[in-house]
Amino acid sequence: MSEEKSPLWYNFFRKKTEFNEQIANLWLKTPLFNKISKKHCQLLVPDMHLRSYKSSETIFNQGETGIGAALILSGKVSITSNKKTLAILETGDFFGEVALVVDEPRTANATAQENTELVFFLRQNLDELTDRYPNDGARLMRNLAKILATRLRLSNQAISNE
Amino acid sequence: MNKWFQRPSSQATLTFIxxxxxxxxxxxxxxxxxxxxxxxxTLYALLEPISNQMTGRGLPPSTTASIILCLLVCLSVLLTLIGFPKLLDGLGIVQDKISVLKDTMFSWINHGQFLIEQSGIEVDKTSINQFIEGSGTKLNLDVIIQGSNIILDISGTLLLVPFIVFFLLRDYKSSRNRLLALLPNEYFEMGWLIYYRVAKQLQGYIRGVIVQTxxxxxxxxxxFYVAGFESALMLGILAGLFGIIPYLGPALALFPPIMMAMSNQPFDIYYVWAAVSVIGVAFVFDNLVVIPTVIANAVDLHPFIVIIGVIIFGSVFGIIGAILALPILATSKILFVGLYQGFFQKHLATHQ
Known part of the structure; x- marks a missing residue:
């Protein structure tokens, strides 16, 4: 039943502060926001961007330049590359974080598997975080570096196992 | 025809237009x-980091904007109280100088006529004198009318600006987010990417230009003060403002001090050389030290495009057009390149 409900309609009647807190809590559980101040994260949330996608709708294509990472608030997202499914992500997962660092094309496709609600954390938001709270900005960059280093290590392992 | 619309270049051109x-x-x-x-x-671009720092410390955006509004109002009042009489004084000096300049031109032309008459060529003395007299009076009246209009415009602007800045500081980000949220999912990232690039470049350019000016x-x-010019402050401000205009700025900045130098009675060539030297030194310093450190790479445009753009914008929209030519051209370039890249990448992704 809840899957059929339009995310737009549902959002309209949701209390904003409660909703922002819910988003902040979800971000804080991710490795990207590890050890970032809850208060600062809550202050950032109103500037983040909520988007709703219908089932099978493309979120982004491989090769398109990205501008930020997305956190899944509800629904499922599949990450594919060369017709191969790399991952199925669910509520609380995030993806597309490479675009926070470089102005380069996306490395995979992201498609909504069901009606999905995402909140985007853009490069602009990262700049604002760094301007307002330099310590948290530096911590987030360190977290991002750790995530990307882990992914590189896993990719290297996968290549050497082939 | 349909195929034409599917081309990334056509889509980018249509969206751009x-x-x-x-x-x-x-x-x-x-x-x-x-x-x-x-x-x-411009003020918003300058004050935004301060506002960010204040909201970062937990102050609500309305309170932050109110504090900055209070400071701006105080500054505007102070500027009006101090600057208004100074501007009127400056206008009075310019008016006096024009009358002197007219007399200087009369004496030069009489001297020239004397030389020409000696060589045996006939000259219509009355019509030349009438022309100078007419131009002088017209120029004098124009300066008074235009000067008064500019002062009135500036006073009106000074009163309006703090309130616009207040609303920009309080609501700009939320309004921008709401506007960009209207973009369809397919173009959401492309829209934000172009906005991000334009905003970053314009903010860098505006801050750089303010420091440079x-x-x-x-x-x-x-x-000018050291060289002994009257109203050195006004001449300095004019040189700073003309400096914003790329390539043509130094020539335009030279015009007011040369006019002042020529209207000195008795005419002294020292002031002409002093004007050329001051402007020369200031612009060499600007080009060698200030521009490379403050606004280097802020805009990446070919000099030919910039010169043509400045001439066209200047002739259509006047001095404001010449000043705005560079940021407008730079923004247009990022916008078109961003649109083309975005449509091209979409085209590639869908045709793979």
């Missing part, structure tokens, strides 16, 4: 307050 029409329509709609809006956006005005103002 549509956006251009929207911008032109908005500029016409807001024409009476366009100057105030430009000043407000202040340094240029200070250096040339001090130079």
């Amino acid at each position: 549509t956006l251009l029409f929207v911008v032109i329509a908005l500029s016409l709609l807001f024409k009476p307050v366009i100057f105030a809006l430009l000043v407000s956006f 202040s340094i240029l005005a200070t250096v040339s103002g001090i130079g």
Whole structure:
């Protein structure tokens, strides 16, 4: 039943502060926001961007330049590359974080598997975080570096196992 | 025809032209307050980091904007109280100088006529004198009328600007987010990417230009003061403002001090050389030290495009057009390149 409900309609009647807190809590559980101040994260949330996608709708294509990472608030997202499914992500997962660092094309496709609600954390938001709270900005960059280093290590392992 | 519309270059061109029409329509709609809006956006670009710091410390955006509004109002009142009489004084000096300049030109022409008559060529003395007399009176009246209008415009702007800046500081980000949220999912990231690039470049350019103008005005103002020019402050400010205009700035900045030098009675060539030297030194310093450190790479445009753009914008929209030519051209370039890249990448992704 809840899957059929339009995310737009549902959002309209949701209390904003409660909703922002819910988003902040979800971000804080991710490795990207590890050890970032809850208060600062809550202050950032109103500037983040909520988007709703219908089932099978493309979120982004491989090769398109990205501008930020997305956190899944509800629904499922599949990450594919060369017709191969790399991952199925669910509520609380995030993806597309490479675009926070470089102005380069996306490395995979992201498609909504069901009606999905995402909140985007853009490069602009990262700049604002760094301007307002330099310590948290530096911590987030360190977290991002750790995530990307882990992914590189896993990719290297996968290549050497082939 | 359908295939033509599917080409990334056609889609980018059509979107660019549509956006251009929207911008032109908005500029016409807001024409009476366009100057105030430009000043407000410039101030917003300058004050945004301060506002960010304040909101970062937990102050609500309304409180932050109110504090900055209070400071701006105080500054505007102070500027009006101090600057208004100074501007009127400056206008009086210019008016006096024009009368002197007219007399100097009369004496030069009489001297020239004497030389020409000696060589045996007949000259219509009365019509030349009438022409100078007429031009002098017209120039004098024009300066008074235009000067008074500019002072009135500036006073009106000074009153309006703090309030526009207040609303920009309080609501700009949320309004921008709401506007960009209207983009379809497919174009959401492309829209934000273009906005991000344009905003970053414009903010860097505006901050750089303000620093550059202040340094240029200070250096040339001090130079004119040391050289013994009357209203050195006004000449310095004018040099700083003309400095914003790329390539043609030094020539334009030279015009007011040369006029002042020529109207000195008795005419002294020292002032002409002093004007050329002050402007020369100030602009060499500007080009060698200030521009490379403050606004290097802020805009990546070919000099030929810049010169043509400045001439066209200057001839259509006057001095404001010449000043705005560079940021407008740079923004247009990022916009078109961003649109083309976005449509091209989409085209590749869907045709793979």
